Amino acid sequence: MKVIVVKDQAAGGKEGYKVFKDALDNGAKVFGLATGSTPVTTYKEIVNSDLDFSNCTSVNLDEYVGIAPDNEQSYKYFMQSHLFDAKPFKESFLPNGLADDPAAEVKRYDKIIDEHPIDLQILGIGRNGHIGFNEPGTARDVTTHVVDLTPSTIEANARFFESENDVPKQAFSMGLASIMKSKHLLLEAFGEDKADAVKGMIEGPDSLDCPASILQNHPDVTVIIDEAAASKLSKKY
């Protein structure tokens, strides 16, 4: 893993932007995208740049079950407002939170990922080490699936909703096997509440208890963290 420690999230956004730019310059055509507060500064740098994704495809990591794409809490809405409105892609895929038949939706999404192999996948990390919505204990050979969110994730994501009760209890998520197929992975983490998860990912045992520790097995991972998220690492990076 290439670990880059920056002062704060704003500086992390600038580093994240460089990874996207390098990928584009090197011919990347398919970008795996993430939501949450973490990638926001990277998306902002991209929006304020002249990078052009109009010949590219995006494939998002996850979406809440039961939420319509035009609902402000949906990940689709997040992507529109943080990136796509300013930087449209040729085509953009997200799971459909309102799919009538979840099993068929999972198949549809796996087919999309198979047909659009991801060149660069950006990831955040949950406080419990989840990536996408792959919670601790998730098997590593799983592709897209419906996840029952853990109380810790529901509590952490409640800040985006009026109350914790409004947070959906399930989500569609790319699986760990799908994520590991991406050519290059960029994981970002900012703030002290990510320090344990970051330590588990980089220095902890490679274990299902910390889903992000699977990244220790990927040949091309860039990790961008701020000093607070790096504060529990025993080695200097």
Ligand SMILES: N[C@@H]1[C@@H](O)[C@H](O)[C@@H](COP(=O)(O)O)O[C@@H]1O
């Ligand atoms: N499914 C998302 C993840 O993709 C994200 O990485 C994580 C961290 O969110 P944040 O970046 O807001 O801390 O939260 C959610 O659960």
